[in-house]
Amino acid sequence: MGMGKGIALIANMAAEAAAETLWPTRCAICDAPGVVLCERCRRNLPFLDWWRACRRCGSPYGLVQCDLCNPVSLSRMGVKQLPFASCASAVLFTGDTGQLVRVFKDQGEQRLAPEMARLMIRVVPPDWQIDALTFVPATLVAFRNRGYDHAELLAQSLSGLLGLPCERTLQRPRSRDQRGLSAAGRIRNLSGSFALRQGTLAHGRYLLVDDVFTTGATLCAASQALLASGATEVRCLTFARV
Ligand SMILES: [Zn+2]
């Protein structure tokens, strides 16, 4: 090791130690020190029960009668049928998981991405045929505020775990943050808001990744954009499901 490299390494370690003193690593849910998600909180997460969920859209209690896969709900979303082939989610959206997502997105705890990805990968059914991963891109405003795209971080972690490429396919030039909008407002906000990034080509079967499935409007719009641009099939995977 050269002198310069050694000094850089020590400076780096000092910076990390200072950061750890100023902002000690804490569990996103219970605040226990040491890890971003402690073992107890991980075990107690409200895991979605796949055996009771809708096989098509992943609605938590929709196996027999789905609250989304029916003509009324679909027409409210402005679609005749879901554009994606299926959707799965790791956990229910509760106070705890909502807080975890907020710490990940709004407090910049990027180290939660691999933790969340490990939970998400467990719910990908073995019969899903996937060629590549892609993600629902953050709004421009959110990206500027955070400095990173949270769904891209999840997709990249998943890409490593699955051994499949992660492609940056979509962009959303004009839409605003979806939070705080009603279902109808979300759909209005989203109509036409996804487009393929310039110079990109969609092809094959995608696993489309997002953090939270709220009304399904975002995943529908993003799936439609992918399918309209050459993708042959889209399956969706989110961390949490409302
Ligand atoms: Zn904890």
Ligand SMILES: [Zn+2]
């Ligand atoms: Zn369903």
